[in-house]
Amino acid sequence: MKAKHQRLILALAALVALVGAGLLAASALKDEAAYFYAPNDVKTKGVEPGKPIRLGGMVVRNSLKRAADGVTIHFDVTDGKATVPARFSGIAPDLFKEGGGVVAEGAFDAKGMFIATNLLAKHDERYMPRELEGMTYNETTHEMKAEK
Amino acid sequence: MIAETGLAALWLAAALALLQLVLAFAGLKGNKPELLNAVRPAAVAQGVLTAIAFAALVTLFMRSDMSVLLVATNSHSMKPWLYKFAGTWGNHEGSMLLWVTVMGVAGAAVALFERALQRNAHMATLGGQAAISLGFYAFLLFSSNPFARIAEPPADGQGLNPLLQDPGLAFHPPTLYLGYVGLSVAFSFAIGALLTRQVDAAFARAMRPWVLAAWVLLTLGITAGSYWAYYELGWGGWWFWDPVENASLMPWLAATALLHSVTVLATRDALRAWTIMLAVVAFSMSMVGTFLVRSGILTSVHAFAVDPERGSFILALLALYIGGALALFGWRIGSVREGAPFELVSRETMLVVNNLLLTVILGLVLIGTLYPLMTEAFGHKVSVGAPYFDRIAGPIALALMVAMAAGPLTRWRKDQGRAVGKRLLLPLAIAFLVSISLSLFAWGRIGILPFLGLVIAVAVGVASLAPLWKRKLLRTPLFTYGMVVAHLGCAVSLAGMACDSAFTVEKLVAARPGDVIQTAGWSIRFRQITPIAGDNWTALQADMDASRGSSSVRIQPQSRFFASPPTTTSEAALLTRWDGQLYVVLGEEVEGSRWQLRIWWKPFVTLIWLGGIMIALGGALALIGRERRGWLLKWRARNARMEGGEA
Numbered sequence: 001m002k003a004k005h006q007r008l009i010l011a012l013a014a015l016v017a018l019v020g021a022g023l024l025a026a027s028a029l030k031d032e033a034a035y036f037y038a039p040n041d042v043k044t045k046g047v048e049p050g051k052p053i054r055l056g057g058m059v060v061r062n063s064l065k066r067a068a069d070g071v072t073i074h075f076d077v078t079d080g081k082a083t084v085p086a087r088f089s090g091i092a093p094d095l096f097k098e099g100g101g102v103v104a105e106g107a108f109d110a111k112g113m114f115i116a117t118n119l120l121a122k123h124d125e126r127y128m129p130r131e132l133e134g135m136t137y138n139e140t141t142h143e144m145k146a147e148k
Numbered sequence: 149m150i151a152e153t154g155l156a157a158l159w160l161a162a163a164l165a166l167l168q169l170v171l172a173f174a175g176l177k178g179n180k181p182e183l184l185n186a187v188r189p190a191a192v193a194q195g196v197l198t199a200i201a202f203a204a205l206v207t208l209f210m211r212s213d214m215s216v217l218l219v220a221t222n223s224h225s226m227k228p229w230l231y232k233f234a235g236t237w238g239n240h241e242g243s244m245l246l247w248v249t250v251m252g253v254a255g256a257a258v259a260l261f262e263r264a265l266q267r268n269a270h271m272a273t274l275g276g277q278a279a280i281s282l283g284f285y286a287f288l289l290f291s292s293n294p295f296a297r298i299a300e301p302p303a304d305g306q307g308l309n310p311l312l313q314d315p316g317l318a319f320h321p322p323t324l325y326l327g328y329v330g331l332s333v334a335f336s337f338a339i340g341a342l343l344t345r346q347v348d349a350a351f352a353r354a355m356r357p358w359v360l361a362a363w364v365l366l367t368l369g370i371t372a373g374s375y376w377a378y379y380e381l382g383w384g385g386w387w388f389w390d391p392v393e394n395a396s397l398m399p400w401l402a403a404t405a406l407l408h409s410v411t412v413l414a415t416r417d418a419l420r421a422w423t424i425m426l427a428v429v430a431f432s433m434s435m436v437g438t439f440l441v442r443s444g445i446l447t448s449v450h451a452f453a454v455d456p457e458r459g460s461f462i463l464a465l466l467a468l469y470i471g472g473a474l475a476l477f478g479w480r481i482g483s484v485r486e487g488a489p490f491e492l493v494s495r496e497t498m499l500v501v502n503n504l505l506l507t508v509i510l511g512l513v514l515i516g517t518l519y520p521l522m523t524e525a526f527g528h529k530v531s532v533g534a535p536y537f538d539r540i541a542g543p544i545a546l547a548l549m550v551a552m553a554a555g556p557l558t559r560w561r562k563d564q565g566r567a568v569g570k571r572l573l574l575p576l577a578i579a580f581l582v583s584i585s586l587s588l589f590a591w592g593r594i595g596i597l598p599f600l601g602l603v604i605a606v607a608v609g610v611a612s613l614a615p616l617w618k619r620k621l622l623r624t625p626l627f628t629y630g631m632v633v634a635h636l637g638c639a640v641s642l643a644g645m646a647c648d649s650a651f652t653v654e655k656l657v658a659a660r661p662g663d664v665i666q667t668a669g670w671s672i673r674f675r676q677i678t679p680i681a682g683d684n685w686t687a688l689q690a691d692m693d694a695s696r697g698s699s700s701v702r703i704q705p706q707s708r709f710f711a712s713p714p715t716t717t718s719e720a721a722l723l724t725r726w727d728g729q730l731y732v733v734l735g736e737e738v739e740g741s742r743w744q745l746r747i748w749w750k751p752f753v754t755l756i757w758l759g760g761i762m763i764a765l766g767g768a769l770a771l772i773g774r775e776r777r778g779w780l781l782k783w784r785a786r787n788a789r790m791e792g793g794e795a
Contacts, residue, residue: 009492014504021508021544025515028536036531052535070658070738089656091382091735091744094716105533118383 040081042108049108055084055116056103064098077102077114086114093119151216154204155295158245161197161252162285164190165278172275176268176343184271188259191274194281195256202236202249205294209236215301218242218294224307224712226684234317235308240442240458241294243321247438248284250329255281258333264354264778265337266346273333273340280332280431283465291461307712310685316376320369324396327366328434331399333358334406335431338424339473342480347420352413355427357771359410363403364767370396371760382718382733384748386648386756389537394517395437398510402430405506407767408499416560418487418496422503428477432470433510439466440517491562498555505548512540542597549604549642552635553611571614579607594650601646609639626773634766641759647728647752658742668749670696670730672703677743685710687719690734690743694723705734705745729753 036054037047047053055077063076072089075098086104096102096119104116168190175183208216209232212225222239223232231238237246255277262270288294337355341347373396378386387393406426413423443459490496516532523530557571583603586594594602612635615628653668665672675691687708693700705721723730728751735744 007489010497010500014500017504017508018511021512021540024540025512028540029515029519029532031535035533035535054531054533066738070740070742071656071735071744091656091718091733091746 036103038079038082039077039084040079042084043082047108049110052105052107054103054105054120055086055114057084057101059096059098059100059102061098077104084114085112086116088116088119090117090119150204150207150211150213151295151297154201154208155293157197157201157204158248158285158289158295161194161201161248162282162289164194164197165281165285168194168278169275169282172271172278176272176275184267187271187274191259191277192256194278195253195259198249198252202245205242205245206233206236208295209233209242212305214303214305215297217296217298220298220302220305222308223305224684225304227308227313228683230315230318231308231313234321235312237321237325238308238312238317241288241292243325244284244288244292244442245294246322246325247329248281248288250325251277251281251284251332254330254333255336258336258358262354262358264350265340266344266350269340269344269346269351271340272343273336276336276339276343277332279339280335280469283469287458287461287465291458304712307684307710309713310708310710310715310717311380313684313710314376314380316372316380320372320376323365323372324369327362327364327369327403328396328399328437330358330362330365331403331431331434333362334403334427335473338427339476341424342476345480345483347413347424347484349414349417352410352423356407356410356414357775359403359407359427360767360771360774363400363407364764364771366396366400366403367760367764367767370400371757371764374760375757379720379722379731380717382720382746384652384654384731384733384746384750386753389516389534391517392441394513394537395440398513398517399430399433399437401506401510401513402426402433405503405510406430408502412496412499413487416488416490416496418490419500419503420484420487421481424481424484425477426503428470428473429510432466432473433514435462435466435469436514439463490560493558493563493565493568495555495558495560495563498551498558501551502548502555505544505551509541509544509548512544513537516540538597546597546600546604549608549638552638553608556615556631556635557611572611575607575611575614578610579603582606590650598646598650601642602650605639605643605646608642609636612636612639626776627770628773630766630768630770630773632766633769634763637759637762637764637766639759640755640762641757644752644755644757644759648750648756651751652753653749655747656745657747658738658740658744660740660742665745665747667747670694670747670749672732672747673700674743674745680706682708684712688734690745692721692732694730694732696725703730703732705732707734707736724754727751 035052036056037045039055039057042055057077057079060076060078060083063074065074066072067074071091072087073092074085074087076083077086078084086106088104088106103120104114105118105120106114106116108114168187171183171190172187174180175187205218208219209223210229212219212223212232214220214225218239218241222242223235227235235242237243255274258270258277259274262273265273334355337351337358341351373393374386377388377393378384406423406429409419409423409426412419439459439462443462516536519532520530553575554568554572558568583599586599586602590599612632615632616624655665655667657663657665659665659674661674661676663674665674671694673693673695675693678689678691680687680689685708687706689704689706692703692705694703695701701723703721703723706719708717708719709715710717718733718735721730721732723732728749731748731750733746735746737743
């Protein structure tokens with residue numbers, strides 16, 4: 001085989017690898033674009049059970065209940081338009097509280113309950129999950145509004 | 149006075165960088181060797197001055213000089229001395245000062261110790277280093293002055309983020325920066341080579357030690373950062389695909405590719421243009437990472453302050469340097485002659501495959517990291533998380549491992565596919581055996597990626613030792629050992645990752661003092677909760693006895709409260725055994741005076757970081773091996789000369 005042909009084969013292999021990687025990224029990103037959901041997105045678009053997503057919103061006041069095992073909590077997440085029930089087993093971060101923002105990672109079960117495997121409410125007092133920036137929570141009406 | 153000395157040193161260093169750039173440019177352009185004579189002293193002086201500025205800032209932090217704004221906003225007089233010291237770089241300005249210091253010192257090192265490079269290329273390289281440094285001096289002096297004073301000093305500072313108050317702060321950032329910024333040397337080498345049109349094997353041999361050194365430190369820095377996050381955050385994870393982690397991973401991927409391609413260039417004089425390109429890309433990734441972390445567009449413990457002006461400044465630097473280097477590349481690369489050809493089945497091809505896969509992973513990580521920022525610019529918020537990165541990086545990384553097993557067993561220039569297959573027979577047989585036994589013992593308990601990961605890790609581990617097969621071990625060169633150790637380290641690390649994700653046992657309970665918790669062969673007796681106090685924190689500490697078999701060990705997870713700034717952190721208790729780690733986190737108190745406990749048994753998880761250390765050690769061995777060979781040759785040549793003179 002001539003050197004030129006070999007270079008051609010290598011270049012073709014490289015091209016195939018790059019195109020393949022690009023397609024892989026595109027398809028993965030397409031799923032990812034649907035990775036973050038607010039409760040209203042859940043209601044309008046629907047999320048199939050078992051699909052890993054991030055659910056973001058505010059923890060509804062007086063919705064937080066602790067199960068008898070001491071490590072499982074139930075709470076509702078709202079974005080002002082819709083409310084979704086959620087369950088989490090584990091040690092909740094310190095800044096996780098009623099009326100506070102939360103981003104929960106997990107998936108819905110068949111009954112429409114969100115089973116969170118991880119709660120993100122970072123350690124900094126000033127931390128606001130990126131996805132919730134520009135949203136405000138009304139303490140009295142328990143409503144969330146997206147600022148324009 | 150100290151602050152002013154530091155600031156003056158910084159300005160002086162910046163002026164010298166400008167001088168160095170002008171001298172190198174004018175000297176090379178006008179062919180005036182007398183101008184070039186001043187370039188090396190300028191670089192050395194710059195290194196000394198940045199070191200002085202840095203020492204000044206460290207002194208201010210150690211003395212808790214609250215009249216300096218940076219100290220007042222980031223330190224506290226009650227802090228233990230280690231965190232006063234390490235807190236110097238636990239903030240935006242300090243970390244950028246560390247950045248330019250590393251850059252200055254690296255430039256001085258290139259001026260002092262680089263002997264292999266031709267004089268013109270050496271001068272052009274130092275000119276390039278000065279050009280990059282200049283931008284970062286400007287950034288520091290105009291938008292992030294670490295030495296600014298305040299009129300009314302407070303009695304006490306605001307304190308350091310408690311998450312950072314850990315011995316890890318003394319090690320992780322400096323090591324990471326040494327590697328991260330050390331890559332600027334490779335960038336400058338590429339610039340110098342393009343300007344002087346000297347891209348050949350000799351150039352690659354001169355550049356290789358610098359790349360190796362930066363890569364070793366970067367590897368150590370990332371490994372340390374991963375372990376720190378693992379024990380400090382209390383989440384039991386060791387990599388979160390956080391944009392900031394990606395910011396350190398991307399230069400590492402590029403540097404790893406560069407390390408291999410520069411070897412091809414040094415040994416076989418092939419892949420000339422590609423190597424230059426990678427040298428540019430590696431440090432560009434460092435700069436992109438800095439932009440992501442320092443511009444405040446991300447929320448993270450690493451992003452200290454949000455200031456859009458700084459973001460645009462770094463973005464401008466980024467555009468200038470990356471754009472400039474790529475333009476130079478496009479302009480000059482046509483005049484670089486084609487390198488040596490090679491056959492399709494050869495070590496060179498295997499290394500091309502390595503480079504291709506590393507570049508693809510790099511590209512995918514870059515896309516995943518930047519995608520949310522790009523969509524946000526169009527008013528659409530998207531987050532890209534671990535599922536994306538796991539899904540794309542996992543399979544390609546496994547393919548890369550397979551290539552890594554085959555590469556060292558393939559000969560340079562030309563080999564036979566059949567012969568390579570024969571050499572791979574043993575690893576393949578072992579992979580087969582491992583997959584059979586794993587299927588028998590762990591079927592249904594183990595996911596597909598961890599399964600493949602374990603099989604490949606064992607096979608690659610065996611294959612990476614194969615280059616030593618049938619060789620005289622004492623006469624094998626040190627850099628061959630370096631390669632073997634580094635590749636084995638990759639296998640060890642992969643095995644740790646696979647074991648962690650496949651076999652970790654987690655237990656979550658709310659327990660009363662006196663309870664005994666059984667999990668994964670461990671029996672943990674929860675004795676009591678006691679309040680304790682440290683230098684600048686108070687804590688609730690759980691006393692527990694963990695036992696497996698006869699002996700029991702006291703473990704004490706804590707929940708710590710820091711007053712300034714007010715924060716609670718969780719200090720996990722870690723019990724390390726040869727076959728894994730017991731990881732216990734204390735949560736909050738719930739009704740019935742019970743305490744939440746999260747307990748993990750993580751089999752062989754420590755292999756992840758052991759592998760990281762082995763990879764770095766392999767790089768260090770290769771570095772020492774290459775350098776020692778150079779010294780030996782020189783020494784022999786000198787002896788021969790002297791003997792000749794006497795005779």
